[in-house]
Amino acid sequence: MTSDQRFFDFLKDRIGLDVASVGAAIIERAVRQRTTASKALSADEYWQTLQGSRDEQQALIEAVIVPETWFFRYPESFATLAKLASKRLTEINHMRALRILSLPCSTGEEPYSIAMALLDAGLKPHQFKVEGMDVSPLSVEKARRAVYGKNSFRGQDIAFRERHFSAEDDGYKLSERVLEQVRLQVANLLDPTLLANEPPYDFVFCRNLLIYFDQPTQQQVFEVLKRLTHVDGVLFIGPAEGSLLGRLGMRSIGIAQSFAFSRQSLAEPEPLPSAFAPTSTPLPTPLPTPLPTPQPVRRVTPPPPVRSRPFAAVAPLANTSTTANPDAAALLASIAALANEGKSTEARAACELYLRSHEPVAQVFYWLGLLSDVAGRALEAQGFYRKALYLEPQHPDALMHLAALLQSQGDTAGARRLQERAARSERAADSERKR
Secondary structure, three states, rough: OOHHHHHHHHHHHHHHOOOOHHHHHHHHHHHHHHHHHHOOOOHHHHHHHHHHHHHHHHHHHHHEEEEEEEOOOHHHHHHHHHHHHHHHHHHOOOOOOOOEEOOOOOOOHHHHHHHHHHHHHHHHHEEEEEEEEEEHHHHHHHHOOOEEHHHHHHOOOOHHHHEEEEEEEEEEEOHHHHOOOOEEEEEEOOOOOOOOOOOEEEEEEEEOHHOOOOHHHHHHHHHHHHHEEEEEEEEOOOOOHHHHHHHHOOEHHHOOOOOOOOOOOOOOOOOOOOOOOOOOOOOOOOOOOOOOOOOOOOOOOOOOOOOOOOOOOOOOOOOHHHHHHHHHHHHHHHHHHHHHHOOOOHHHHHHHHHHOOOOHHHHHHHHHHHHHHHHHHHHHHHHHHHHHHHHHOOOHHHHHHHHHHHHOOOOOHHHHHHHHHHHHHHHHHHHHOOO
């Protein structure tokens, strides 16, 4: 076991983080920061400190899961929630308040967005309650303070800020009316006793979390989420997690861009993919020869690129243009050149160098996916494609190559969903070009 492996295993045990999903460099950087902060002279000495201090254990977790999120991320999810909430109240004959859960809730933007969306839709305060949970005490404490800077307000429509916030010297303070609807607490989704004695929730938000776990942990977390979600309830997930939920026995409710799923009522869950499963309708091979010519880094509004953050609502950091960063642009060009020359080892090293030196971009993870595909590492490739789709949900190449990979593993339904997303993206791009 290497010295780093000890820290990887610690984070896997505590928060379920799969090092392959975020890259070793992010964890190694956090370990170096905490080693220096704790005045340890070596990794071994820091390991001993870590083992004997719960405070230091939490500090390392905090260093890995730096939070970054904003209000009304994926707006269609909240519009869909408002419609479903009114319908759900009618179904239960208004006999009780709706129960809604946001986990991980990070610094509060998601649970507060839920409350604002429902209040703006006309629901009364007594008709719903929101609970937010996160593994990070620092994030929960910031959420309780409910004072936010400009980075929490993104996108074109921020009219809600006028309705629900008041300006202060250090930002914008959320109104008491919204605060009263939300209860926040520190909790770990890997805790088997989590909310064990609580009734299930009508709606659960758990977005961009499952992609950071390995398959056994995904299954474990999914079982917890299923227990927490009412049999007639809806689970909201991230855009790159849809095919995973399909294999685990959930079905999309059919509202575009809502990323909302309910339980399968008639069909059995689809089997987890097998590398040797036959395909009835094979797709074109996902590996072009040569590898694709580099495209400019796509600018997404929203979301822009982001450092991964497990176990809290992951969200991108500020967008960075490679035109303003020639080193990043040169490195991206180098990655493409090395890959096209068949120098896979050097191309992968260049990708890892980029991720250590710059904020992540979808195209780098897409190239890592292709390089893993070439090497025959299908599950690794799948993880990189999903990471690219988290950073850029409509990345056309990542969508099609992940679809082909799922098809080769026997996941026809998952492949078809991704193909449809790619087709919608292409139609939208064509429409934009014609304007």
